[in-house]
Structure formats: C-alpha cells, structure tokens
Amino acid sequence: MELQKWLINGGAEGLSCLQLEDFPDTGRGVKTLRPLKSQEVVLTIPESFLWTADVATNDPVIGTVIRSVEPPLSVDDILAVFLLFIKSCKTGYDGRRAHVELLPTSYTASIFFSDEEIEICSGSSLYHLTQKLKQQIRDDYIQLLNNLFSKHPDLFPLEGFTQDAYIWALCTIWSRGMDFQLPDGQFRCIAPFADMLNHSLDVEICHTYDPQLKRLQILAGKNYTTGEQVFINYGLVPNNRLLRLYGFILLDNPHDSYDLVLTTHHQAPLYSQKVALLESIGLQVNSIFPLKLNDPLPLNVLQYLRIQRLTSSEISTVAARNGAKVRISSRNEAEILKALRESCEDLLSGFGISLEKLEEKVAYQRGSNAWAAAHVSIGEQKILKTTLQKVKELLALVICANCGKADENNKRCGRCRKVVYCGVDCQKSHYSEHKVLCKASE
Structure with missing residues (x-):
C-alpha cells in the first residue's frame, strides 16, 4: 500500500484497478479489479519513479561518488549500488524503500544452483555461461569493493554491501529490469509495481517507454476479466536465458535455442578479404547464431562458413561476392558441412547426460532446480540433433554416397x-x- 500511495502521489496512473496478489502457479503477481480490453493502457509510471542509471548518478547523496569511480561502472553495477544503498537507508527515500521491501529476499537463477544441480545440464550453453557469470560476479565485486565501498564506508557500510548482497541486487535487476531500444541507445530501468507483473507467451508484448513524455506504460496484452492475473511478455526468450536471468523455464518453450559461436582466426588465409565479405552481409568475424527447432540451420550460418572456407580461386566468384547465399563449389560445401557435422557431434557428446537418459529421468520434482536444468539440456540437445540431421541431409546431396567424392x-x-x-x-x-x-x- 505504501508503494501505491507513493506512486499515485507522484502521478502514476492505473493503480486503482490493479492489486498485488499471490497466485498458486506463479507466486506474487498483479490482478485486475475490472475488465480490460486488449491494448488498453493499464499502468503509467513517470520517469522520475523509475530506477535508472541516470537517477542513481544524479542522486544528491551518492551520485557524485558513483560518477567519480574509475573505470566507470556498468549500468547494472550502478543500479545494484543504488538498490543496496536504498536498502541500507533507515530514513528518507520512503517510496523507494517501500518498493525494496516488496522485492523477493532470494532468487532461483542458475547461479544459485548447487554443483550437483548445474551438472545436470553440463555441456549446455546455460552451464558454460553460468560458470563464467559466477566468476565475473566475483571479479566485479572485488573491483567495487576496492574502488568504491572501501573508500566510502560512511555511504556503503560493508555489512550491507557484501558479495551476497551484491548478487541479490544483480538478480533483482536481471529479473525485473525492462530494456528499451531508443534512438540514442539502450535504456534499462526497473519500474515499481510494474516489475511485479509475471511473464506469459499468451499475451502480446505490451510494455513501452516514451522518451519524449518520459513515462513507462503497460498495455493490456489481451482481454482480461475481473480478477484475472495481468501479464507482460518478456519477448522471444529461450529457457537457457529464462533460467539464467529470471529463475524459471517454460515447458515446450517455442523460443528455445542453442547459440552457435563461429569465429575466424586472424591468421587465416585471405583474412581481410573474408572479413570484408562477412561485413558486407551484416556479419562479424566473431558471430553468434541462435539455432532453433523450426530453423535448425539458418542461412547465415552457411553463408559465414562458405566465406570462411573460400580459396583464392573462389573468393572473387559471383556467388562469393553476392554473400554466399548459394553453394560456392562442391568442395567448399562439402568442407563446411563436414565441419558442421563434426561440430554438432562433438557438442552433443559434451553433454554430461544424454537426451535419452534425461528424458527417462524427468522424474525430477517438478519445479525443482534439477528439473529446470534437465529441461534446458533437453531443449538444447533436441535442437543440436535436429541441426545434425539437417546437415547430414544437405551433405548427402553434395558427396557421393558410395565413395564420398565431392564433384560438380x-x-x-x-x-x-x-x-x-x-x-x-x-x-x-x-x-x-x-x-x-x-x-x-x-
């Protein structure tokens, strides 16, 4: 109630028809107290009530100190420091402290999994990213401790700015932040009350930010009846990202993907010419390609690899200059498909538990960390197996089925x-x- 009063007094609109509620399936969420029509404005929050990096760096108490840190803090670190500062305050910032009191005290993101739980999805992109993220968090915290907290203990008392507290703040930002692409760059914020809305694929993407009017709005992503839970749509988010940042997965998530990383060594033959060809079709020399069940082998993967494996006699061909959208030569096509086949087989063999064994074991308690990790691994392995099958089918149309010869x-x-x-x-x-x-x- 204190949060709602603070927002209403500051010009937020729509709170009279919304109410926080604990739902059996999703936990805390927001329900509507009246019918809503699709695309109707449900909630409007002025920019001054958002948690943003600009608000933190212009804060009269800690803004100057944050701005003085070298090297400059990332947006996430600025928000984390601001969030922990408000949490540690005993007086002042009444509205923001009311918001902090409503935040979860713990999270279920993959960085909190035990070694046994995260090992269930070993070999997956989630596994590797979680390990890297843990190390990055430790490194970033030490830098904050040395460059900020220890230098200003009056503002950042160490008992409230521990590594565990920092991790909690980061998870709050990752799970509740909203990102908008504006003309001058990306804008990240946390919107009080709006951050209580849960995710559903059954509604349209319905959160917007207007930089001219300086306000965030939530629209109804579908028609609602009185008493229904109101949702937002986070977008096309695969389970490996949902679990890493938000702490949950969706069964049979249609947006599941496996991120294939392709790179070319700077000492590779014809490197500069190949980089130029890649850039001409909007690809970087270090590129990440999401593979999906409905698109297990995107054309741009083939384009990248065709260009990567070009010989001096092939690099000036019409097909190469046109972005390698079609086969350059039988030799080139056979080489890239064999490399892809080998890569898919290696990636699949790198999973700690095979798809078949995982599907037998999805007796893990529903909703548990082990259950979630298993489903992430299942989703990624299914995609890689589908990609492997597609590669084999294409390769069968390039090399002789009997002797393996690639010939035009x-x-x-x-x-x-x-x-x-x-x-x-x-x-x-x-x-x-x-x-x-x-x-x-x-």
Missing part, C-alpha cells in the same frame, strides 16, 4: 532424390545399402 557433376538418385553419385559404377555398388531407404521414399 555428382547426380542425384533418380528415384529418391536424397543422395548423389559421381557415376553409374558407384550407384550400382551402393544400391544394396541404399535400396531400403530409396524404396521407402516412394
């Missing part, structure tokens, strides 16, 4: 059209092995 004159099997041969002799020699598949394709 290879011809498809006239019946199934799923394999190629370099000549009649190879086709006849391979028929006894191929006939079952070939006849099944009829």
Whole structure:
C-alpha cells in the first residue's frame, strides 16, 4: 500500500484497478479489479519513479561518488549500488524503500544452483555461461569493493554491501529490469509495481517507454476479466536465458535455442578479404547464431562458413561476392558441412547426460532446480540433433554416397532424390545399402 500511495502521489496512473496478489502457479503477481480490453493502457509510471542509471548518478547523496569511480561502472553495477544503498537507508527515500521491501529476499537463477544441480545440464550453453557469470560476479565485486565501498564506508557500510548482497541486487535487476531500444541507445530501468507483473507467451508484448513524455506504460496484452492475473511478455526468450536471468523455464518453450559461436582466426588465409565479405552481409568475424527447432540451420550460418572456407580461386566468384547465399563449389560445401557435422557431434557428446537418459529421468520434482536444468539440456540437445540431421541431409546431396567424392557433376538418385553419385559404377555398388531407404521414399 505504501508503494501505491507513493506512486499515485507522484502521478502514476492505473493503480486503482490493479492489486498485488499471490497466485498458486506463479507466486506474487498483479490482478485486475475490472475488465480490460486488449491494448488498453493499464499502468503509467513517470520517469522520475523509475530506477535508472541516470537517477542513481544524479542522486544528491551518492551520485557524485558513483560518477567519480574509475573505470566507470556498468549500468547494472550502478543500479545494484543504488538498490543496496536504498536498502541500507533507515530514513528518507520512503517510496523507494517501500518498493525494496516488496522485492523477493532470494532468487532461483542458475547461479544459485548447487554443483550437483548445474551438472545436470553440463555441456549446455546455460552451464558454460553460468560458470563464467559466477566468476565475473566475483571479479566485479572485488573491483567495487576496492574502488568504491572501501573508500566510502560512511555511504556503503560493508555489512550491507557484501558479495551476497551484491548478487541479490544483480538478480533483482536481471529479473525485473525492462530494456528499451531508443534512438540514442539502450535504456534499462526497473519500474515499481510494474516489475511485479509475471511473464506469459499468451499475451502480446505490451510494455513501452516514451522518451519524449518520459513515462513507462503497460498495455493490456489481451482481454482480461475481473480478477484475472495481468501479464507482460518478456519477448522471444529461450529457457537457457529464462533460467539464467529470471529463475524459471517454460515447458515446450517455442523460443528455445542453442547459440552457435563461429569465429575466424586472424591468421587465416585471405583474412581481410573474408572479413570484408562477412561485413558486407551484416556479419562479424566473431558471430553468434541462435539455432532453433523450426530453423535448425539458418542461412547465415552457411553463408559465414562458405566465406570462411573460400580459396583464392573462389573468393572473387559471383556467388562469393553476392554473400554466399548459394553453394560456392562442391568442395567448399562439402568442407563446411563436414565441419558442421563434426561440430554438432562433438557438442552433443559434451553433454554430461544424454537426451535419452534425461528424458527417462524427468522424474525430477517438478519445479525443482534439477528439473529446470534437465529441461534446458533437453531443449538444447533436441535442437543440436535436429541441426545434425539437417546437415547430414544437405551433405548427402553434395558427396557421393558410395565413395564420398565431392564433384560438380555428382547426380542425384533418380528415384529418391536424397543422395548423389559421381557415376553409374558407384550407384550400382551402393544400391544394396541404399535400396531400403530409396524404396521407402516412394
């Protein structure tokens, strides 16, 4: 109630029809006290009540100190310091302290998993990113301790600015922050009360920020009846990111992905020319490509690899200059597909628990950390297996099914059209092995 009074007195609109509520499935959320129509403005919060880096660096008490830190603090660190400062205050900042009192005291993000729990998804991108994140948090905290907290103990008493407190503040920012792409860059904020809204894929993306009017608005992402929980949509977020930042997953998440990292060494042949070709199609030499079940092998992955493996005789071809959207040569195509096949097989073998064993074990208690880690691993392995199958299908149309020769004159099997041969002799020699598949394709 104190938070609502503070927001209403400051010009926030819409709070009279909304109420905080504890829901059995999602925990604390927001319900509507009246019917809402899709796209109706539900909540408006003026910029002055948002938690932003600008608000923190202009704070009359700690703003100058934060601005003086070298090297400059990241947006997340500025917000974390500001949040912990407000939490440690005994007087003043009444509205912000009321907001802090409503925040969870603990979180379920993957950095809090035990070693046994996180090992369930070993080999996944979540596993590797969580390990890196833990180390980064430790390093960042030591830097904050040395450059800020220890120099100003009157403002940042160490008992309230421990590493555990810092981790809590970061998780608050990651799980409750809203990001908007504005003309002058990305804008990150935490909006009091609006940050209590839970995520659902069943509603449209419905949170907006107007830099001219300096206000954040929540719209109704669908029609609601009185008493329903009001949701927002975080966007196209895969489970590995949901669990790492928000502490939950969605079963059968349609936005699950595996991030494939591709890079080219600076000493590779024709490096500068290849970089120029990559940049001409909007790709960087170090690129990350999300693989998804409905798009397990995006065209830009093939484009990148075709360019990466170009020879001096291929680099000036029309196909290469046009962004390698089509096959450059049989040699080039066979090389990149074999490399992809090997990479997928290596990645799958790197998972601590195979897909088949995990699917047998999804007897982990529903909602537990182990259960969530298992589903992240299952999702990523399914994607990689689908990618591997797609790569094998494409490779079968490049190299002779019998001898493995990659040649521009290879011809498809006239019946199934799923394999190629370099000549009649190879086709006849391979028929006894191929006939079952070939006849099944009829």
